[in-house]
Amino acid sequence: MNRVFWAFLLLKSTLYGQYSTLEKDSDSIATQNLEEVVISATRTERQLSSLPLPVTLISKDQIRNTGRIRLDEILQEQTGIITVADESGFEGVQMQGIGSEYIMILIDGVPLIGRSSGNFDISRLTVGNIKQIEVVKGPSSSLYGSEALGGVINIITEKPKKEKISGNTSYRLGSYTQQDVNLSLKQKIKGFGYTLFANRFSSEGYDLNPNIEGQTVDPFENYTVNGQLHYDFSDKLSVFSSSRFYYQAIDSELFSDGLKYKSNDEEIDWNTHLRFNHKWNENLHTEYEFYFTNYNTSQKLVNEPTGNVLSESDFDQGLARLEIRTNYKFKNGGQLTSGAGYQYEYVDRTSFDQEVDFSSQYIYIQYDTNLIQNLNAIGGVRFDNHSEYSNQLSPKLALRYEVTDNLAAKASFGYGFKAPDFRQLYLDFTNSAVGYTVLGYNVAVEKLNELVQQGQILDVVISEDELQNPLEAENSIGYNVGLTYKSKKWNTEINFFRNDFKNLIDTRIIARKNNGQNVFSYQNFDEVFTTGLELNIQYKPINRFQINAGYQLLYTYDKQKLDMIDQGQIFAREPQTNTTIAIERSDYLGLVNRSRHNANIKFFYDIKSANTNINLRLLYRSKYGLFDTNGNGIIDDYDLPDSFVNAFVTANIAATKNFCKNFDLQIGANNLFDFTDGNIPTQPGIQLFARLNYKF
Amino acid sequence: MKKLSILFFTLTILFISCSDDDDNGPNPDPVQSKQASNIFAPQSGGQGTGQEVSGDFTKFDFKTGIVTTSDTEWDIAFRGTTIAVNGGTVTGTTDEPTRNGDAASAIATGTFANITNAEGLTFKQDANASFAIPTGSDNGWYNYNFMTNVISPIPGKVLVFKTRDNRYAKVEILSYYKDAPTTPDPTSDEARYYTFSYVYNPNEGDKNLN
Numbered sequence: 001m002n003r004v005f006w007a008f009l010l011l012k013s014t015l016y017g018q019y020s021t022l023e024k025d026s027d028s029i030a031t032q033n034l035e036e037v038v039i040s041a042t043r044t045e046r047q048l049s050s051l052p053l054p055v056t057l058i059s060k061d062q063i064r065n066t067g068r069i070r071l072d073e074i075l076q077e078q079t080g081i082i083t084v085a086d087e088s089g090f091e092g093v094q095m096q097g098i099g100s101e102y103i104m105i106l107i108d109g110v111p112l113i114g115r116s117s118g119n120f121d122i123s124r125l126t127v128g129n130i131k132q133i134e135v136v137k138g139p140s141s142s143l144y145g146s147e148a149l150g151g152v153i154n155i156i157t158e159k160p161k162k163e164k165i166s167g168n169t170s171y172r173l174g175s176y177t178q179q180d181v182n183l184s185l186k187q188k189i190k191g192f193g194y195t196l197f198a199n200r201f202s203s204e205g206y207d208l209n210p211n212i213e214g215q216t217v218d219p220f221e222n223y224t225v226n227g228q229l230h231y232d233f234s235d236k237l238s239v240f241s242s243s244r245f246y247y248q249a250i251d252s253e254l255f256s257d258g259l260k261y262k263s264n265d266e267e268i269d270w271n272t273h274l275r276f277n278h279k280w281n282e283n284l285h286t287e288y289e290f291y292f293t294n295y296n297t298s299q300k301l302v303n304e305p306t307g308n309v310l311s312e313s314d315f316d317q318g319l320a321r322l323e324i325r326t327n328y329k330f331k332n333g334g335q336l337t338s339g340a341g342y343q344y345e346y347v348d349r350t351s352f353d354q355e356v357d358f359s360s361q362y363i364y365i366q367y368d369t370n371l372i373q374n375l376n377a378i379g380g381v382r383f384d385n386h387s388e389y390s391n392q393l394s395p396k397l398a399l400r401y402e403v404t405d406n407l408a409a410k411a412s413f414g415y416g417f418k419a420p421d422f423r424q425l426y427l428d429f430t431n432s433a434v435g436y437t438v439l440g441y442n443v444a445v446e447k448l449n450e451l452v453q454q455g456q457i458l459d460v461v462i463s464e465d466e467l468q469n470p471l472e473a474e475n476s477i478g479y480n481v482g483l484t485y486k487s488k489k490w491n492t493e494i495n496f497f498r499n500d501f502k503n504l505i506d507t508r509i510i511a512r513k514n515n516g517q518n519v520f521s522y523q524n525f526d527e528v529f530t531t532g533l534e535l536n537i538q539y540k541p542i543n544r545f546q547i548n549a550g551y552q553l554l555y556t557y558d559k560q561k562l563d564m565i566d567q568g569q570i571f572a573r574e575p576q577t578n579t580t581i582a583i584e585r586s587d588y589l590g591l592v593n594r595s596r597h598n599a600n601i602k603f604f605y606d607i608k609s610a611n612t613n614i615n616l617r618l619l620y621r622s623k624y625g626l627f628d629t630n631g632n633g634i635i636d637d638y639d640l641p642d643s644f645v646n647a648f649v650t651a652n653i654a655a656t657k658n659f660c661k662n663f664d665l666q667i668g669a670n671n672l673f674d675f676t677d678g679n680i681p682t683q684p685g686i687q688l689f690a691r692l693n694y695k696f
Numbered sequence: 697m698k699k700l701s702i703l704f705f706t707l708t709i710l711f712i713s714c715s716d717d718d719d720n721g722p723n724p725d726p727v728q729s730k731q732a733s734n735i736f737a738p739q740s741g742g743q744g745t746g747q748e749v750s751g752d753f754t755k756f757d758f759k760t761g762i763v764t765t766s767d768t769e770w771d772i773a774f775r776g777t778t779i780a781v782n783g784g785t786v787t788g789t790t791d792e793p794t795r796n797g798d799a800a801s802a803i804a805t806g807t808f809a810n811i812t813n814a815e816g817l818t819f820k821q822d823a824n825a826s827f828a829i830p831t832g833s834d835n836g837w838y839n840y841n842f843m844t845n846v847i848s849p850i851p852g853k854v855l856v857f858k859t860r861d862n863r864y865a866k867v868e869i870l871s872y873y874k875d876a877p878t879t880p881d882p883t884s885d886e887a888r889y890y891t892f893s894y895v896y897n898p899n900e901g902d903k904n905l906n
Contacts (some may be wrong), residue, residue: 087842087843435742458787458789458825458831459825461830461835509833509834509835512830512831512832512835514742514748514749515741515742515748515749517742517832518832518833518835568806569805569852570852571805571806571807571850571851571852572851573851573870575878575879578870578876578878579807579808579809580807580808580851580852580868581807582806582807582852626843627841628841629841629844629848630848631838631839631841631848631849632839632851632852633839642879643843
């Protein structure tokens, strides 16, 4: 590391000397920040405040000043965005009560892959080279296709702007020996620009329960490297290319039946992205995009003294995409955006017979215009043709009406879908400890017949016909209606949302085994909804001081369970008397992992005279249920207290002082109240940290 | 109150003495409401051992209200989470008892108190490859929780039995763990101990369960 650092300093000083004469004061970024521009909502540059959709923008300043270093940390401080582990134990992001499997994660507009039971672990992503994070809530399949059911999170990386070489290097040390090292370089010389970014993050982990052998979070280290090139061939043609590489290793010890095992986990995620931008004329431009990404994990469990391999599992997934987008600006100000693409995906993993692949073609079109003065409308539709499931047509319509200069009303509706994933179609997994089997839908008949021939099956509980029709894509229709009020000191927004899900895929029993266990496969059946409201208030009484407050109210229910409750078909046992009673609607707490109330309040204060800024952020989550304990299949008031996480508050504080012009020293504490809960393994106790940053 | 019951008693006597020969005989025996505790139902194999489930079933007789080893005088029998009835045929697993009665079962949904009658229920007997009470989590009487590894009786599932000799009984399983702890801990509480409430109507063919 040291050597790299010196090499970099040397490089830096030579380049600096060479180009310092060419330096122009290009601090035009500052003016751009005033007009916050987002690209994810429409795939065109749009001013944030003018959009008819609910969008959250997280700026670089906010990321830097709060001292958060991974994507999950910064996102969970935003109103209505929660990171939580689902029943599988894997953590992901939740928005408007919609789980991680239905939220697409993009980097510079292209999707990231690599999910565990549908959950995307966003802590994989460092925020060290991020310009801004754009979060679009509500169905966005009209532009992004499968997975963008609940919304998209688009990470926009930093682009070079100045002729002078610029960048920063930082070192951060925190509790649990958390070490975060960043190096970033960028430069733009005439038509040529580049960025280089490297990050190393490591920690010794922590242990929330010393009574259980092994740590809650094991020591890990990971590396992220990203290089980008920009080149303008002419006024009309330019190219952008980016390659990103991520590697993580975790070595841990496991204990099973009194035996000690060493576990080696490796995770590799890399992508390469090439985009040409062709400006035909002032009004018409076309983008040609090629993208490939690969996600690879391996896990090996080895018995310590004997060297016997207990288990080995591998996962290898790839996605290639070719897309062409065209944007045309009409004289009246309207914009027509259209695109077409081809996508190829494959997965090869343990518990799959062989490598499987999907291919799909898609086309989309969107028109963005002012119907009358003060009324902006966006209409769009996308068509997806997929090799494994029925064609999908995803429309979207959004309207924004400016009532006065300060007040605007928004309304939107859209359709979103998620294709059945590889696991749901091709899995062949038998739990060795308990003995149950899970089969992917497409291989269920074949695999079940094999089990029958092996004499493992007691009886098959469904008819073969029930596995004939292909599994349908999960889908949802989302509605958002809101008001925004903006004045010099105030910026407030209220948004009501409702998402109606259909054809959710879940497991069901297809056969019983001789060992008393079941064979499961997947099926479309659940119908659920999430509804609520989100309120954001920003108050800036003076230039140096700002308060942000946010609140989300959320109701999520399974419609079939509600019907069953109405018919008196769901029961619970009163724990004291051990008598059975019928559940009422008021006893039903809704879907797992959903808090009724989420709130935050954040204070940001700039002490200009001391070149210092301080902030305090408080986050609140009300009680939520983790799993059913009384066997009735729902989370209710009669479930055991252990299966709930009680309401909690976390507080984060950070202070940054700028000195000697180019240096920043930051100190802070995350989880100031030292809150921990055995049911939230990803929440460590209080973490103190200090960071020194040098920018040039 | 006293007066009323005397009146009632008199009326009953009158009613009985006035009844003609077509009446169904004597005053019906009262329905019995009882609880059975810690009925141990061991099994061998199964649950990931890679071996077939085996071992003797623990047999229960509603008439006496106790566990029995009799080959004939039993109504229902337990092995692990599996419940057999003394009616129909063997399902084909190892060590099953021979069915020599006419017992059958149905699963009703409701609170224990609200299932007052066996009328209208569809009774099934054990048959080749299928127990009358389906085995497996969420199929029959229990739910297996993957998070806690606890087996809990599904609340609201009331097992209604026709006994081997055409009597009726309803059963609500309360616990699968020894001494029926309120919050079972699978690491310390012993499993395969049934505790259940039951109501047995000793009158032949009488479907009343209240």
